[in-house]
Amino acid sequence: MSQLRVEKVQELMKQEISQIILQELKDPRIGFVTVTSVECTGDLREAKIYVSLMGSEQQVKDCWAGLTSSLGFIRREIGKRIRLRFTPELSFALDKxxxxxxxxxxxxxxxxxxxxxxxxxxxxx
Known part of the structure; x- marks a missing residue:
């Protein structure tokens, strides 16, 4: 698959995931989260979302738990918003x-x- 297409999809996913986390997630554990980048595999089957979390250690742990529990919702929303043949399998990674x-x-x-x-x-x- 074209590297240019993969990069465009990555940037679009970054924007959409940021918007979903900011506006649509209702989990009170999720605090200040910044989506720093998204890396997709060449076939767009898997995507790793790099996030930066701010706050105390306990707030970061709670926020991380909230984000991981909302992976299914975020994946479903990405599937609705971005028209791809396959919705990528999402995973979060902490960006330090x-x-x-x-x-x-x-x-x-x-x-x-x-x-x-x-x-x-x-x-x-």
Whole structure:
């Protein structure tokens, strides 16, 4: 299957899944969820949805449980909205890239502060 078609379907699925999670899921456990990307197999039979979850550890666990329990509903809605021969089998994967980038940003700020302290040691004394 054409790679261009797969990429278009992936982007369309990302938009539709984001809209479904935001507007149609009624589960109170689902909090702040960002769909970062969708990866489909070449035959469009399986799709892995990468999501980023924000909140405390307990909120993330509850949100993850809510998302996994709603996979059937999301798949059915994708089947209605996107006209494909086969509706892909969906699975969620946790995307830690936003947490990692926030950690790197904190480290860079700390390094910059340490360098400024070394450059101006007379002000502290």
């Amino acid at each position: 890239s936003l947490d990692y980038s926030a950690h790197i940003q904190e480290l860079l700020i700390k390094i910059k502060a340490d360098e400024e302290e070394k450059a101006n040691p007379t002000e502290e004394q």
